[in-house]
Amino acid sequence: MSGHGTPIPMISHPCGPLTGTAEVPGDKSISHRSLILGAMAVGETRISGLLEGEDVLDTAKAMRAFGAEVTDHGGGEWTVLGVGVGGFAEPGQVIDCGNSGTGVRLIMGAMATCPITATFTGDASLNKRPMARVTDPLALFGTQSVGRSGGRLPMTIVGAADPTPVRYEVPVPSAQVKSAVLLAGLNAPGKTVVIEKEATRDHSERMLAGFGAEITVEDTDEGRVITLTGRPELKPQVIAVPRDPSSAAFPVCAALITPGSDVLVPGIGLNPTRAGLFITLREMGADLTYENEREEGGEPVADLRAKYSPNMKGINVPPERAASMIDEYPVLSVMAANATGTTMMGGVKELRVKESDRIDAMARGLRANGVTVAEGDEWWSVEGLGIGNVPGGGTCESFLDHRIAMSFMILGMGAEKGVTVDDAGPIATSFPIFEPLMARLGAKLLRNNRSV
Numbered sequence: 001m002s003g004h005g006t007p008i009p010m011i012s013h014p015c016g017p018l019t020g021t022a023e024v025p026g027d028k029s030i031s032h033r034s035l036i037l038g039a040m041a042v043g044e045t046r047i048s049g050l051l052e053g054e055d056v057l058d059t060a061k062a063m064r065a066f067g068a069e070v071t072d073h074g075g076g077e078w079t080v081l082g083v084g085v086g087g088f089a090e091p092g093q094v095i096d097c098g099n100s101g102t103g104v105r106l107i108m109g110a111m112a113t114c115p116i117t118a119t120f121t122g123d124a125s126l127n128k129r130p131m132a133r134v135t136d137p138l139a140l141f142g143t144q145s146v147g148r149s150g151g152r153l154p155m156t157i158v159g160a161a162d163p164t165p166v167r168y169e170v171p172v173p174s175a176q177v178k179s180a181v182l183l184a185g186l187n188a189p190g191k192t193v194v195i196e197k198e199a200t201r202d203h204s205e206r207m208l209a210g211f212g213a214e215i216t217v218e219d220t221d222e223g224r225v226i227t228l229t230g231r232p233e234l235k236p237q238v239i240a241v242p243r244d245p246s247s248a249a250f251p252v253c254a255a256l257i258t259p260g261s262d263v264l265v266p267g268i269g270l271n272p273t274r275a276g277l278f279i280t281l282r283e284m285g286a287d288l289t290y291e292n293e294r295e296e297g298g299e300p301v302a303d304l305r306a307k308y309s310p311n312m313k314g315i316n317v318p319p320e321r322a323a324s325m326i327d328e329y330p331v332l333s334v335m336a337a338n339a340t341g342t343t344m345m346g347g348v349k350e351l352r353v354k355e356s357d358r359i360d361a362m363a364r365g366l367r368a369n370g371v372t373v374a375e376g377d378e379w380w381s382v383e384g385l386g387i388g389n390v391p392g393g394g395t396c397e398s399f400l401d402h403r404i405a406m407s408f409m410i411l412g413m414g415a416e417k418g419v420t421v422d423d424a425g426p427i428a429t430s431f432p433i434f435e436p437l438m439a440r441l442g443a444k445l446l447r448n449n450r451s452v
Contacts, residue, residue: 010405010424010435012412013444014392017260017308020441022251026051026076026241027269028430030299032102033179033207034239035059036110038080039068040087040186041211043236047078050241054429055100062107065091066118076241085234086187090116094154097122099355099400099429102176104153105134109180112143113163113187121154125355125400125426131155133172134180140166141184165190165230169223172350173323175200175273178226182208182215188230196224200323201273206298210237242269242301246327247431249277250406251441253331255306256286257338257387257414263441266303267296276325277332278304284312284339312339314384319347326350330407333362336382337371337390338414349378355426356399365396365408369419393417402426406434413443 026049036059038045050056060070060078067089069081083089088111095118097104104120108131111118121127132151139145141163147155165188168181178194182204185192205226208215214229248268255261270278270290281288287309290302314336322345325332329351336343351358359380363373370391372383392415398405405424412419424447427434435445 005425007423008425008447009420009422010409011418011420011446012409013418013446014415015258015413015442015444018255018258018263018441018443019261020263022263022265022437022441024243024247024251024265024437025053025431025433027244028053028055028246029102029201029203030241030269031056032059032106033203034241035063035070035080036106036183037207037211037234038236039063039066039082040085040110041082041234041236042084043082045080045082045236045239047080047239047241049076050078051244052076053432054098055103058096058098058100059103059107062095062097062103065093065095066111082234082236085231086114088114088116091118094119094121097126099123099126099402099426101126101129101355105131105176105180106183108134108157109138109183112138112157112159112184113141114159115161117156117158119154119156123400127153130353133174133177137166137168137177137181138184140168141188143184163188165192167193169195173198173200174350175204179204182226182228185228185230186213186232190230192228192230194226195222198320198323199224199273201271203271210298211235240296242296242299243267245269245274248304249328249331250410250431250434251438252288252304252306253335254410254413254438254443256281256288256309256312256335259308261306261308263306264303265306267301268304270300270302273324276321277328280315280317280321280325280332281335283315284335285309286312310387312387314339314341314343316344317346322347322350327403330358330362330403331410333366333382334407334411336384337366337411338387339384340386341384342381343384344379344381346379348380354401356401356404358401358404361397361399361401361404362407365394365404368394368396369411369415387414388416390415391417392419395420395422398423398426400426402429402431406431409438409445
């Protein structure tokens with residue numbers, strides 16, 4: 001049963017060449033942070049290209065509940081009139097973050113050092129996900145939290161009235177945990193320090209600096225040391241959100257496995273902490289090129305051109321690359337199934353606690369479509385059959401996970417028989433235009449047995 005309403009079955013059939021331009025939505029990670037930091041600044045922040053998926057819209061609603069004035073001007077243009085660091089008002093209702101683990105964890109961090117109380121909930125999937133990884137370090141500031149067993153939502157957070165700065169070493173690579181601690185540190189006096197043994201996506205550090213926070217990043221023997229000086233006055237910004245590399249992954253991968261395809265995906269953010277999938281695909285032999293490389297809003301950007309690549313090979317993906325592509329492993333496993341040889345993916349324990357257990361979800365679906373998968377707690381491997389040789393014909397469960405649903409839609413485009421997903425509704429959380437965009441390129445997607 002879906003957490004968003006009636007399940008929406010969808011089938012993806014083998015199709016002819018995919019051609020054209022795929023203008024994917026704005027980056028989800030940057031969209032969340034733009035709204036939250038805009039709400040913590042003094043004055044009006046203007047945002048263009050905001051991702052208007054359900055996850056980000058839930059964050060916009062949350063910022064309104066905390067007292068910021070958030071306005072949708074249409075066409076991805078938004079403004080946020082902020083209340084300043086420490087200026088959040090106590091919300092009058094429960095904060096519903098839908099399916100968004102990023103949204104709820106970052107918002108918890110942002111309000112954790114304000115003297116207010118807020119209760120958070122989400123959909124069936126989000127309410128199963130562990131929150132202790134965030135609430136434990138927030139407790140070091142003096143924050144209190146009460147939730148369901150196992151540290152799960154619904155959960156009430158009591159912000160620290162007299163917060164103290166912390167020094168925290170992130171136990172597992174997680175940009176969400178790091179960012180929550182940094183956001184909490186904004187309203188703590190003195191210096192908050194976060195230490196990462198493995199670098200994760202650095203959108204928070206870049207954006208904090210852009211809003212005027214005093215923040216330094218240093219590579220040391222301990223790891224990556226991030227130091228934030230608390231209680232700045234954040235200055236409003238003009239933000240152009242680059243297009244989301246995690247969303248770009250789907251039309252790119254579809255083109256690589258569909259004969260005759262040539263697809264251009266313009267304006268994609270290529271932050272080094274996010275570009276691991278594209279590096280990996282090129283190592284596998286993908287015909288994937290960067291065009292018009294440039295910088296926009298402090299982030300590296302390029303247009304990606306993906307062409308049919310029939311000779312991709314399985315590889316061992318370096319475990320240290322996991323943090324830069326953690327959301328892309330589901331669709332990478334689809335590419336691995338279409339390569340020849342074995343693709344080994346290690347250092348991916350984090351996949352077990354995403355919107356679903358993504359290793360288990362993809363393994364089940366791939367096996368249902370004739371692909372051999374082996375797995376352990378922190379690794380998995382896929383035996384490639386070569387392009388055009390995946391049998392398909394199976395039905396896959398999405399587990400309320402948008403990336404699982406989209407990955408199996410890509411699998412069906414290059415399989416011998418169509419691939420069915422039991423519920424494609426969650427796709428709207430991150431990529432609301434996925435279906436029409438892929439259809440315009442030439443994909444054959446059917447929703448409830450009707451063409452989309």
